Amino acid sequence: MENIYLVAGVKGGVGKSMVSMSLVDFLMNEDKNVLLVETDNSNPDVLKCYGGVTTAVALNLDHVDGWMDLITHCDNHRNHVVVINSAARNDHAVQMYGDRLQQALPLLKRKLITFWVINRQRDCIELLRNFLDQIPESKTNIVMNTYFGNQEKFVTYNNSQTKKYIEQLGGKSLVFPEVADRVADDFYIKRMTIEKAAEDFPIGNRIELLRWRGEVKKMFEEVIE
Ligand SMILES: Nc1ncnc2c1ncn2[C@@H]1O[C@H](COP(=O)(O)OP(=O)(O)OP(=O)(O)O)[C@@H](O)[C@H]1O
Ligand SMILES: [Mg+2]
Secondary structure, X not given: OOOEEEEEOOOOOOOHHHHHHHHHHHHHHOOOEEEEEEOOOOOOHHHHHHOOOOEEEEOOOOOHHHHHHHHHHHHHOOOEEEEEEOOOOOHHHHHHHHHHHHHHHHHHXXXXXXXXXXXXXXXXXXXHHHHHHHOOOOEEEEEEEHHHOOHHHOHHHHOOHHHHHHHHOOOOEEEEOOOOHHHHHHHXXXXXXXXXXXXXXXXHHHHXXXXXXXXXXXXXXOOOO
């Protein structure tokens, strides 16, 4: 059965939506059927970009009904890889209801793989520890978003016990590449898919977009067969 990918990180603005969009783009290019689950109700940016090109659903995970629907959608789309884009500050909801998803995994016969997106600040790691306690069944990878500085600048994470723990559990510490602001702004503001942007952009922007997309592909290939 196909995996469930959860793109999380709790903090606002760390790059969760960017990672979700690039994951959907990567999986679609691998000819996967993708079910996009948008859980950011206040700013459903991934749904706006990808809702037209893949199966997609918006759910409210602040309420237990949203978690029940999530599990049912996973069951109803058995040949779909599931990508869940998280809203900021959903830690309380995960703490309240996350055990439902965890309990459903063996019944769904699916694995839960988390991409935990971080910037350079310490609280990203503290929130991660809570998540690991709440959903220990998840195989969790860290995504250092180099929009906030190169990999060496992630000192708190690089020196943390949490990094050792993640890697002991078989998770990876991944490096998410930065793309030029102009290119990121373009597909965000125009609500385009990465695929469409790669077709429509002027050549200078397109070259930058394709470079970034190639780097992103290498990153995901480290963890997705
Ligand atoms: N790797 C990157 N390269 C270029 N720009 C980036 C990158 N990561 C993030 N950004 C910029 O930071 C902004 C915020 O990123 P994004 O919307 O993905 O964060 P988020 O975690 O989803 O935020 P929210 O919590 O509000 O949903 C983006 O609009 C983009 O301009
Ligand atoms: Mg977002």
